[in-house]
Amino acid sequence: MLGMAAYLYYLMTDSYRYLIWYFWIEGTLFLLLMTAAESFLALQCRAGFDADEPMRLAWTFIALSSFSRFAGAVLMAAKGWHFTWITGQTSSALALISLERLARIGDVVGGPLALALLAAGLSRVLKIQRMFNVLSRLTRMDRLLIGLIVAFTLGQVVNIAQYIAHRPQLSTVFLWLSDPLLALLLIEAVLIRRSVIRVGFGLISQCWGMYVIAIVTTSAGDASLWAANAGLLSAPMTALSWYIWFFASAAFASAPAYQLAAMSLPSAEESAARTRV
Amino acid sequence: MKDEGGILSAFGFSMPPDEAAAVDELSRQLLSWSHLWSGHPEAGEVGSKHRLVRKRLATWLGRCIGQRARGLLTSSAEDLSLAISTPLLTAFLGRRATRELSRQVLRDL
Numbered sequence: 001m002l003g004m005a006a007y008l009y010y011l012m013t014d015s016y017r018y019l020i021w022y023f024w025i026e027g028t029l030f031l032l033l034m035t036a037a038e039s040f041l042a043l044q045c046r047a048g049f050d051a052d053e054p055m056r057l058a059w060t061f062i063a064l065s066s067f068s069r070f071a072g073a074v075l076m077a078a079k080g081w082h083f084t085w086i087t088g089q090t091s092s093a094l095a096l097i098s099l100e101r102l103a104r105i106g107d108v109v110g111g112p113l114a115l116a117l118l119a120a121g122l123s124r125v126l127k128i129q130r131m132f133n134v135l136s137r138l139t140r141m142d143r144l145l146i147g148l149i150v151a152f153t154l155g156q157v158v159n160i161a162q163y164i165a166h167r168p169q170l171s172t173v174f175l176w177l178s179d180p181l182l183a184l185l186l187i188e189a190v191l192i193r194r195s196v197i198r199v200g201f202g203l204i205s206q207c208w209g210m211y212v213i214a215i216v217t218t219s220a221g222d223a224s225l226w227a228a229n230a231g232l233l234s235a236p237m238t239a240l241s242w243y244i245w246f247f248a249s250a251a252f253a254s255a256p257a258y259q260l261a262a263m264s265l266p267s268a269e270e271s272a273a274r275t276r277v
Numbered sequence: 278m279k280d281e282g283g284i285l286s287a288f289g290f291s292m293p294p295d296e297a298a299a300v301d302e303l304s305r306q307l308l309s310w311s312h313l314w315s316g317h318p319e320a321g322e323v324g325s326k327h328r329l330v331r332k333r334l335a336t337w338l339g340r341c342i343g344q345r346a347r348g349l350l351t352s353s354a355e356d357l358s359l360a361i362s363t364p365l366l367t368a369f370l371g372r373r374a375t376r377e378l379s380r381q382v383l384r385d386l
Contacts, residue, residue: 048370048371048373048374049371049372050371050372050373053367053368053371053372054368055368055369055371128368128369131368132349132364132365132368133349134349196343198343198345198349199342199343199344199345199346199349200339200343200344200345200346201343201344202338202339202340202341202342202343202344202346203340203341203342204341204342204343204369204370205342205343262340262341262342262369262370262374263370263371263373263374264374265340265341265374266337266341266374266377266378266380266381267374267377269381270377270380270381273384
């Protein structure tokens with residue numbers, strides 16, 4: 001409601017005042033809360049599997065990816081919020097420099113590192129799904145989509161190779177990895193989507209379905225950032241595209257919640273039955 | 278100390294009649310659970326228990342994995358059993374949750 005009000009105010013007055021407040025305060029709090037919840041839930045899912053079970057490693061990677069996203073959100077929020085608290089203090093210049101550096105680390109930890117860990121976790125899930133024949137054959141449309149993603153990624157890799165010749169900062173090089181990693185995650189999402197369609201909508205398939213939504217919305221957010229920078233989006237559309245990140249972080253947090261619900265359902269039923277007796 | 282031709286005497290054990298009867302009852306129950314687990318009823322066994330197990334198992338598979346998960350395990354609904362669904366359930370829910378689920382499926386049987 002607040003977000004909608006802030007956006008409507010912006011549309012009517014052309015002033016970013018409340019929109020910036022909204023994203024700065026509520027947006028940051030929402031992101032911190034979602035990534036913290038995601039980390040906690042992913043850790044609980046991991047604990048539900050014994051050390052020798054194949055899904056344990058998948059959830060270890062996914063939990064690490066959640067922690068990376070949380071750490072990245074904390075570092076970036078620290079920079080954004082600290083800016084106002086420290087102004088006027090003698091040590092502020094030094095503090096700002098280190099916070100700037102921390103925010104840069106936050107960008108890498110919450111971006112490409114989290115994506116790489118998620119890609120490792122999901123590839124493990126796909127391997128297990130293949131073992132149990134859960135993955136079905138790809139349709140022509142799926143192959144076309146994967147082909148387009150691969151072509152786009154190869155184009156990106158060529159661009160990156162050209163930019164590397166200009167000796168960029170290490171953190172910048174890491175940030176360039178975000179797009180190829182997102183492309184890899186999109187390919188995994190296409191495969192997972194097939195498996196979800198194959199098994200129908202149970203709690204486990206909804207868990208993986210949520211990761212598909214999270215990956216697609218993250219890619220859409222990334223694409224809208226690129227389009228806004230390239231001047232392809234109008235100002236109201238650019239402001240509207242910022243809301244995508246709420247859906248992405250909510251989907252990332254919902255996925256382990258579904259897995260945990262599936263794992264706790266039999267024991268919850270047992271407790272309910274005992275209470276009835 | 279007779280075992281009235283039960284499983285104990287077959288292995289050369291002997292014990293008081295009341296204990297032997299209890300052990301025999303337990304062994305019969307274990308055998309019945311094992312048939313329910315594997316989904317292969319013994320000749321003359323009541324089929325309603327097997328039907329109930331299949332129905333409960335299909336419901337749990339649908340709720341936890343997906344409504345079409347049964348199709349991954351067997352082409353015929355009649356062949357669905359805990360024995361064939363346990364590997365899939367264990368892989369995606371974990372050993373502990375699958376144990377609880379099996380208890381729910383075999384409850385009061």
